[in-house]
Amino acid sequence: MNDSMGVGRELPPALVARLTACLGERFSLSSGVRAHHGHDESHFPDQPPQAVAFVASTAEVVEVVRACAEYGVPLIPYGTGTSLEGHVLAPYGGVSVDVSQMNHVLEIDAEDMLAVVQPGVTRKQLNAALRGTGLFFPIDPGADASIGGMAATRASGTNAVRYGTMRENVLALEVVLADGRVLRTGTRAKKASAGYDLTRLFVGSEGTLGIFTEITVRLHPLPEDSAVAVVRFPSMQAAVETVIHTIQSGVPIGRVEFLDEVSIHAINRYSKTDLAEAPTLFFEFQGSPRAIEEQVALVGELAREHGAEDFSWASRPEERSRLWEARHQAYFACINLRPGCRGITTDSCVPISKLAEAVLRARAAIDASGLIAPILGHVGDGNFHTVILIDPEDAAELERAETLSAELVEIAQSLGGTCSGEHGVGMGKRAFVAREAGEAGVAVMRAIKTALDPRGILNPGKLVP
The missing domain is CATH 3.30.70.2740 (Alpha-Beta Plaits)
Structure with missing residues (x-):
């Protein structure tokens, strides 16, 4: 990165004038606006940008990127600010590119089961737009994150065991590169074997290779029916081994979440629930009533074999929603x-x-x-x-x-695992990437970063060790 534009330095007046001419009042130097965009849900100290650009179109993103590239000024993409790894912080100053006004669902294609959205669309907004279609977007990280941010961090969540992560559910992207070029990756087809998989390269790139301006995602049929069970266990080991044997048995569960007794205690205090404070699994079974019956019978048998002490049901939709909302609020x-x-x-x-x-x-x-x-x-x-x-x-x-x-x-x-299953690397896990990817892996990542962003202006200080 060009360190001449560091924290504490003012943006070049010519750049400020250019971005003000482009965006008007949507280009802000306000200390309050900057402070908001230098804060997320991570433990890192706040690090505000030098300015915030509220963009509303691909053309505006292109203009902001070209202007900042000319002066070597960092660019930090910003969606809803729910990152847990410091992705939206500005350790080198620069301009925060806020895409929250790019929040339109551009197309819903029910026949091909896909939707085209702008990056500021949130997962709840997309699912609200899908009401009446018989389809839904299943990636559910808990927070009402933006689709752009979810794609950038390769997010997943409670439904990943059945529907996969953002990696499997992003079909195509429109991306503004570090020099202002607009790149389109992928197609509307469900698979492709034509050249490098550029879509997968950008999904999980955490804003370090480009800024998303359009995302095409897979949709899935709503399950015919669902049932939720809360199961209490005598120990963590018993609960986790039940999950292992459930997965190995091929039971097509919709969701299964584990919470230890400390988490349950926290949820009871915060969400006013009255769950027994013991290692607990939340199961969701999906499908036809007959299929759910079969899943429940098998999982119930496995749970009892591992000493399950309770098997209670949330039968009404409002009960199911309350339980999952409590789980989604578990971090807070x-x-x-x-x-x-x-x-x-x-x-x-x-x-x-x-x-x-x-x-x-x-x-x-x-x-x-x-x-x-x-x-x-x-x-x-x-x-x-x-x-x-x-x-x-x-x-x-x-x-x-x-x-x-x-x-x-x-x-x-x-144990053959990873430092990050869904939150991404950001600022917090860069050192662990080197251990996981190895010297050759890190060298390849750096080569890709240098090829696409030679001046290092895209979300510097994140992801690449």
């Missing part, structure tokens, strides 16, 4: 256990056969650290999180927490 519930704290959120994902070992080793490491760190996650695909609660003003506690986070990553990687 955990943070609320210690008012004024921030959370370092780990994001390990391991092969399903190693899940029980990974979770038990993680619990032992947490207990040895003396820190508060609830464990929860989308265990159906081997992905689990800890939320390490810290006082951001306590340097010694922060150091202990970062040591614990590194230990948890090392556990996952030693």
Whole structure:
């Protein structure tokens, strides 16, 4: 990156004039607006940009990128600011490119089961637009994140065990490159074998290779019916082994979420639920009533074999919604256990056969650290999180927490897993990427970054070690 444009320096007056002429009042130097765009849900200190550009079209993104490229000024894409890894922070200053006004669903093609959206469309907005079509967009990371941000971080969530992640559900992209060129990747076809898979290259690139301006996503039929069960277990191991055997048995469950007793305690306090405070699985079964019956019978048998102490149902739609909403609010519930704290959120994902070992080793490491760190996650695909609660003003506690986070990553990687199953790398996990990808892998990543962004202006300080 061109370090001549660092934090504390003013933007060139000619650049300010050019962007003001392009965007008018939608180009802001306001300290309040800048502060908002230098903050996310991560534990990192706020790092505001030098300006914010509220773009409303591909043409405006092109103009902003070309102008900033001319002066070597960093560009940080911004959707809803729900990142857990510092993706939207501006460690080198620059211009935050806010795509929240690019929030139109451009097309819904029910016959081909796809939708074309602008990057600022949120997942809830898209599903609201799909009402009456018999289709839905299944990627559900909890927060009402933008589709652009979800594609950039290769997000997934509670439905990934059945429907996959953003990697499987993005068909095509329109991307503005670092020099202002507009690139279109992919097609509307469900598969392709024509050259390098550029769509997959950009999905998960975290704004370091280009800025998304249009995204084509897969849609899926709404399940005929669904049922939700809450199952309490005598131990973490019993709960996790139930999940492993359920997956290995081929049961096509819709969702399965694990929450330890600390997480359940946090949810009860925050969402006013009255769940038993014990290791718990939330199951969702989808399909025809007959298919659900069969799934429930098999999972119930597996759960009882592992000592399940309770198997309660949420039969009414409002009960099911309340349970899943409580699960989606679990991060904020955990943070609320210690008012004024921030959370370092780990994001390990391991092969399903190693899940029980990974979770038990993680619990032992947490207990040895003396820190508060609830464990929860989308265990159906081997992905689990800890939320390490810290006082951001306590340097010694922060150091202990970062040591614990590194230990948890090392556990996952030693078991053939990854440092990040869905949150992305951002600023928080760059060191772990080197260990995971190896020297050759990092060299290839740097070569791609240099080829597409030779001046390093696209979201600098993120992803690439």
